[in-house]
Amino acid sequence: MNRDQKIGIIILIFCIVIWFFVIPAQVAGRRESFFPRFTTIWILISNFFLIVQSWKVVPNKISYELLDKKTIFQFIAIVFIFLICILTIDFLGFFIPTFLFLVITMSVLGVRDWRVLILVPLVLLLSIHFLIEKLLVFPLPKGRIF
Amino acid sequence: MLENIAAGMDMVLQLDNILASMFGVTIGIIMGAIPGLSDITAICLLLPFTFYLKPIAAIAMLMGLSKGGNFGGSIPAILFNVPGTAQAVVTSYDGYPLTKQGKSGKALKMALYASTMADTLSDFILFFLAAPVATVALMIGPPEYTMLVIFSLVVIGVAGSENFVKGMMAIGMGLFLSVIGLDPVTAKPRFTFGSIELSAGLAVIPIVLGLFVVSEAFRQMELILREKSSRNLNNRYQNQVKKTDNLSDHRVSLAEFKHCLPAIFGGVGIGSALGAIPGIGTTVAAYLSYTYTKRASKHPELFGKGALEGVAAAEAGNNAVVGPNLIPLITLGIPGNLAAALILGAFMMQGLIPGPLFMQQYAPMLYALFTVLIISNVFTFTVGSLFVNYVRHLTYVPKRILYPIVIVFAIVGSYVFRSNLFDLIVMFTFGVLGYIFVKIKIPITPILVSFILGEILEKRMRQALIISGGSFTIFFTKPISLAFFLLTIFVVLFFIRERKKSRI
Numbered sequence: 001m002n003r004d005q006k007i008g009i010i011i012l013i014f015c016i017v018i019w020f021f022v023i024p025a026q027v028a029g030r031r032e033s034f035f036p037r038f039t040t041i042w043i044l045i046s047n048f049f050l051i052v053q054s055w056k057v058v059p060n061k062i063s064y065e066l067l068d069k070k071t072i073f074q075f076i077a078i079v080f081i082f083l084i085c086i087l088t089i090d091f092l093g094f095f096i097p098t099f100l101f102l103v104i105t106m107s108v109l110g111v112r113d114w115r116v117l118i119l120v121p122l123v124l125l126l127s128i129h130f131l132i133e134k135l136l137v138f139p140l141p142k143g144r145i146f
Numbered sequence: 147m148l149e150n151i152a153a154g155m156d157m158v159l160q161l162d163n164i165l166a167s168m169f170g171v172t173i174g175i176i177m178g179a180i181p182g183l184s185d186i187t188a189i190c191l192l193l194p195f196t197f198y199l200k201p202i203a204a205i206a207m208l209m210g211l212s213k214g215g216n217f218g219g220s221i222p223a224i225l226f227n228v229p230g231t232a233q234a235v236v237t238s239y240d241g242y243p244l245t246k247q248g249k250s251g252k253a254l255k256m257a258l259y260a261s262t263m264a265d266t267l268s269d270f271i272l273f274f275l276a277a278p279v280a281t282v283a284l285m286i287g288p289p290e291y292t293m294l295v296i297f298s299l300v301v302i303g304v305a306g307s308e309n310f311v312k313g314m315m316a317i318g319m320g321l322f323l324s325v326i327g328l329d330p331v332t333a334k335p336r337f338t339f340g341s342i343e344l345s346a347g348l349a350v351i352p353i354v355l356g357l358f359v360v361s362e363a364f365r366q367m368e369l370i371l372r373e374k375s376s377r378n379l380n381n382r383y384q385n386q387v388k389k390t391d392n393l394s395d396h397r398v399s400l401a402e403f404k405h406c407l408p409a410i411f412g413g414v415g416i417g418s419a420l421g422a423i424p425g426i427g428t429t430v431a432a433y434l435s436y437t438y439t440k441r442a443s444k445h446p447e448l449f450g451k452g453a454l455e456g457v458a459a460a461e462a463g464n465n466a467v468v469g470p471n472l473i474p475l476i477t478l479g480i481p482g483n484l485a486a487a488l489i490l491g492a493f494m495m496q497g498l499i500p501g502p503l504f505m506q507q508y509a510p511m512l513y514a515l516f517t518v519l520i521i522s523n524v525f526t527f528t529v530g531s532l533f534v535n536y537v538r539h540l541t542y543v544p545k546r547i548l549y550p551i552v553i554v555f556a557i558v559g560s561y562v563f564r565s566n567l568f569d570l571i572v573m574f575t576f577g578v579l580g581y582i583f584v585k586i587k588i589p590i591t592p593i594l595v596s597f598i599l600g601e602i603l604e605k606r607m608r609q610a611l612i613i614s615g616g617s618f619t620i621f622f623t624k625p626i627s628l629a630f631f632l633l634t635i636f637v638v639l640f641f642i643r644e645r646k647k648s649r650i
Contacts, residue, residue, distance in 0.1 A: 003586060007586055007588075011315070018322075022337065026335075026336060026337045026338070026339065027334075027336045027337070028334055029329075029332065029334060031329075031331070031332065031608070032329045032332060032334050032336060033336075034608065034611075035321075035325055035604040035607070035608070036322070036325045036336065036337070038321075038607075039318055039321040039322040039325060039600075040318075040322070042314075042317070042318035042321060043315060043318035043319065043322065045314075046311055046312075046314040046315035046317075046318055047315060049311045049314075050311045050312065050315060053309075053311055068375055070375065071371045071372060071374075071375040074371050075364075075367065075368050075371055078364075078367055079364065079578065082553060082574065082577075083574060085557075086557070086570045086571065086573075086574050089557075089567060089570065090567050094557075094558075094561075098554050098557065101550065101553075101554070102550050102551070102554060105367075105550040105553075106546060106547060106550050108371075109367060109370050109371065109374070109545075109546040109549075109550070110370070110374050110546050111544075111546050111547065116547070120547055120551070124551055124554065125554075128554075128558060132558060132562065136195070136198070138195075138198070138562040139562075139565055140558070140561065140562075141561060141567060
């Protein structure tokens with residue numbers, strides 16, 4: 001099974017779930033559910049053609065040949081750290097999670113000079129503080145703990 | 147009309163608007179010049195802040211970002227064969243060979259002259275065509291508008307995608323996302339899953355930042371990790387730009403400019419014609435303009451080896467799209483490309499709804515927009531001229547530091563718009579989705595455009611069905627509506643045929 005066939009099956013399942021379970025549960029009324037059903041049909045028709053097309057044209061595989069296990073781990077770690085950063089902003093405020101995110105991500109990406117690792121986040125976050133909070137008076141998340 | 151023009155100019159010619167335009171152009175050039183960032187990144191990152199500006203200043207800044215970024219993208223394309231934007235690929239065909247000959251200054255200046263000249267001429271096309279098109283647009287009702295939006299979405303999905311089926315799927319996904327929140331007619335909740343945040347629907351800003359900024363940052367960081375793992379992290383741009391001491395190699399003489407004028411006018415014609423059609427972007431215009439100039443040239447053999455006309459044609463073609471692209475946006479409320487979609491988002495954030503009634507309700511606004519476009523061109527020219535000799539240093543910005551910073555700016559942008567932490571989750575989710583979509587070759591631009599147009603399409607479609615008592619025949623019995631339906635079929639068949647031909 002090639003990539004597009006897998007995508008086709010996932011989208012088919014998504015549309016079935018939306019049509020038979022989510023719309024009846026989440027959308028009350030015939031008029032209200034008209035457009036969601038219209039969009040689902042739109043996706044289904046496109047999906048039908050994608051599946052038909054995928055039997056004729058085999059798509060290129062996603063290129064992972066340069067990715068060894070360590071690289072995959074590092075990439076997932078960056079995405080995960082980003083998620084953690086966002087989730088902790090509510091508790092720790094804007095500056096601590098983003099400072100840690102910047103330091104960790106830059107070091108994972110290969111920055112080895114500790115002065116760069118400390119100074120870049122520091123200068124950036126101070127600039128954001130003065131520019132966004134002081135000058136433009138936009139509030140940044142404060143956090144529940146600090 | 148004259149009083150509208152005067153009122154429009156009066157609205158624009160204020161210090162804050164002019165500063166906003168200059169700021170936009172400068173940031174646009176800087177971000178366009180950094181490979182991996184683009185005019186779109188610049189607009190996405192600064193869009194949330196425009197909410198707090200006056201309407202004209204907001205539009206001035208966005209137009210400045212778009213125009214500055216468009217030119218900025220040509221700088222790394224010419225200097226290092228690393229296009230900063232997709233449309234700048236064509237500029238690199240002859241720009242980079244000129245750099246290899248030690249004539250980078252000449253190539254950059256010709257790119258600047260051609261892009262600002264083409265841009266200005268195309269803005270005049272907007273000025274003269276918008277009012278007549280708006281008059282015609284007033285005659286269309288809900289069924290015609292429905293079919294027009296569907297036509298535009300299909301063109302955007304089909305023309306802007308490598309695989310038109312995936313483009314159509316992306317359109318469907320964007321439309322589906324637009325239904326989350328309250329029903330636009332009855333205000334009943336849909337797909338909210340009991341969440342208060344989802345009741346207000348998904349906001350444009352976090353989706354834009356996720357799909358276009360965060361996903362791009364993920365892709366670039368993946369590339370950095372790949373390069374690191376293959377021990378190939380040496381700076382790609384370490385090869386210094388070759389420069390000669392001969393001054394004439396770094397300026398465009400009057401004779402050379404005159405020689406390039408047909409290429410510029412050709413580019414303006416092609417770019418403007420394509421720009422008025424939604425979905426046909428700047429890249430196609432640049433490519434067609436280049437091909438046309440090469441065919442018309444007495445020395446086509448020089449193209450690809452450092453022909454100055456090649457640089458002029460590519461830049462004129464892609465910049466001439468900008469003005470006419472705003473015609474469908476202003477008169478019909480349909481964005482022609484991603485930049486126009488983002489500008490539509492800015493209009494809506496300011497409470498201005500472009501469409502057939504826009505010209506009646508805000509006539510001076512069109513002329514204000516036109517003045518903004520001209521001012522942005524003046525700044526692109528002046529700031530570009532000043533930057534041309536120094537901006538190359540921007541391309542040395544280490545990506546290992548740049549992309550984490552970009553993500554932090556995306557966090558700031560998502561939050562300041564509504565001061566809602568939920569928007570950060572939305573941004574992250576769409577960042578991951580955008581990354582996956584790019585990997586599996588589902589285009590992300592149609593998702594955003596259809597998301598923005600989804601609500602208006604639903605409203606008009608339901609209005610049409612109420613008029614017809616629920617019968618779908620209303621879409622095929624009205625002449626204009628039927629014409630758009632047939633045009634949609636024609637466009638799909640045309641692109642299928644063209645793709646088959648190109649495969650053969």
